[in-house]
Amino acid sequence: MRVLARQSSLQLCLFVASALSLFFLATAPSAVAQSQSERDFQPKRLLAVQRAIKDAPSIKAKQVRGQVANGELVLGVVVKGEARAYPINMLTGPRREIINDTLGGQPIAATW
Template sequence: MWQRLLAFSLLFPCLSTADAQEREFNPVKVGRLFGRFQPITEFPIVPANKAELEPNELVLGVVVNGKARAYPINMLTGPSREILNDQLGGAAIAATW
């Protein structure tokens, strides 16, 4: 179940390149002042004609089992916004960037 439904709060894991052959995990905690971010599991989903996006805005697009969804990058920016727990085409997915 955990593979299919993950609710995330934020840490930014970073890997050091000090030794290119051996990965060193050095996570950087963000949002220290605010505590842990609440996972985002509910948000509005609208059809394309209600999106109110400009043509040149970047989106992360995915198609799952024939169902397409766009995640506008300008709405996913900021430490508390970078992971959306979603459902699409019968699958539980995390959209992140």
């Protein structure tokens, strides 16, 4: 779970990289110092890019009628005094994962 600030109008959409075996691929040592992540990031096959989710609707807490239950986990964030909850049960699955949104005037991406 993460909430990231988006720069200007950068829209993040779900990207699926087939990488189950990637982590185990040997990579040639590089003379240039690189972070672990850069060295290892060698996706072999890229899957279809999904449509970015923008403008997903939100409602007030008191308008909730069963969409989210008390014991469910949410990703909660406050930006400039504005609070919003993203139920994890709405974020999972290959067609979701990233919600592009605006909160307190700040473009954000809630990711799972």
